[in-house]
Amino acid sequence: MQQPDRPRLYGRSKGRPLRAHQTALMENLYPLFEMTRMRDLSAYSEIWMEIGFGGADHLVHLARNNPEIAVIGAEPFLNGVAKAVAGIEQFGLKNLFLHHGDARDIMDILPDGALARLYILFPDPWPKTRHNKRRLVNEAFLKDARRVLKSGGGLYFASDIIDYVDWAVTRIHHNGEFEFLPQAPGVWRTPYQGWPGTRYEAKAKKAGRPCHYLTFKAAA
Numbered sequence: 563m564q565q566p567d568r569p570r571l572y573g574r575s576k577g578r579p580l581r582a583h584q585t586a587l588m589e590n591l592y593p594l595f596e597m598t599r600m601r602d603l604s605a606y607s608e609i610w611m612e613i614g615f616g617g618a619d620h621l622v623h624l625a626r627n628n629p630e631i632a633v634i635g636a637e638p639f640l641n642g643v644a645k646a647v648a649g650i651e652q653f654g655l656k657n658l659f660l661h662h663g664d665a666r667d668i669m670d671i672l673p674d675g676a677l678a679r680l681y682i683l684f685p686d687p688w689p690k691t692r693h694n695k696r697r698l699v700n701e702a703f704l705k706d707a708r709r710v711l712k713s714g715g716g717l718y719f720a721s722d723i724i725d726y727v728d729w730a731v732t733r734i735h736h737n738g739e740f741e742f743l744p745q746a747p748g749v750w751r752t753p754y755q756g757w758p759g760t761r762y763e764a765k766a767k768k769a770g771r772p773c774h775y776l777t778f779k780a781a782a
């Protein structure tokens with residue numbers, strides 16, 4: 563489904579070989595929760611999406627704590643998807659839908675204003691200048707993000723890479739269709755209440771890198 567004119571944005575798509583049970587889950591349970599063009603989510607009160615959910619801790623937390631919401635997760639890294647499927651099994655989730663691949667494939671098939679929330683948490687930093695073009699948050703992506711978010715919908719961005727924070731804020735500002743939501747001074751230093759943490763956030767903290775949590779509202 564990858565569109566030929568799009569650069570690949572992610573690094574590795576496989577880690578350690580899956581264990582037998584994970585392989586069985588990918589074969590038997592994943593297809594039931596795969597997010598496809600045909601999936602009807604109209605019974606849910608809202609749809610939220612997380613891009614690049616990695617170890618799936620935040621994604622599974624969202625789905626567990628919000629059974630009335632359809633939560634979509636997209637991740638090209640197979641081992642991460644297997645973790646999300648394990649979460650579906652462990653917690654008996656019914657509202658978590660997965661795409662093993664590029665999130666932009668799913669954004670392409672979502673109708674305008676489909677999402678109430680879009681999470682991008684610790685995206686791959688691509689720190690070398692020659693790789694900056696692989697950063698997820700770019701002009702085309704923000705245009706699509708605004709299209710799939712309903713007016714007033716939330717764009718949640720977190721990163722420990724200050725250069726990427728600057729990069730994202732600059733591009734979101736230029737896009738002009740998102741409003742920054744600083745409810746209080748310094749709010750970008752703390753995540754939202756009830757935040758479960760993510761694996762990359764933990765790595766960043768361990769390495770002493772401060773994390774930034776920015777919330778934007780899609781304009782009317």
Ligand SMILES: C[S@@+](CC[C@H](N)C(=O)[O-])C[C@H]1O[C@@H](n2cnc3c(N)ncnc32)[C@H](O)[C@@H]1O
Nearest residue numbers: 572614615616636664665683684686760761762
């Ligand atoms: C640095 S990791 C962060 C993982 C997780 N959000 C966390 O905070 O622990 C970034 C993740 O984004 C995924 N990713 C990169 N490009 C993506 C894309 N176009 N669509 C979906 N996921 C993507 C990568 O595979 C990787 O797992």
